[in-house]
Amino acid sequence: MPELVLYYSPSCPFCKKVTDFMLKHDIKIKMVDRDWSQENRQELIDKGGKPQVPCLLIDGKALYESDDIVKWFQDNLVAS
Structure with a gap:
């Protein structure tokens, strides 16, 4: 499984x-949580090049946009 990290903000729909x-x-x-600290x-x-969330890092490569992230999860982590 690739290394996955999700950067998010609790207030972001x-x-x-x-x-x-x-x-x-x-x-x-x-x-x-991107908003927890300036360090985050x-x-x-x-790592991603911009402060936009959500951002899923897949082995260090940034994937933005909620629909794209959900699709990646569907294609790679959800059993059919």
Whole structure:
């Protein structure tokens, strides 16, 4: 399985879409609240190139947009 890290913000409706999907399908990965600290925000910028959330890092490569992240989960982590 690839190394997965989700950067999110609790107040972001697009992040909620992703986290609700994760909860429904029992997907458990490392999650980092971008808004928790300036260090988390800077880490997201350093790794992903911008502060946008949601951002799923897949082996260090950033995937943005909630629909794309949900699709990636469906294609790679959810049993058919």
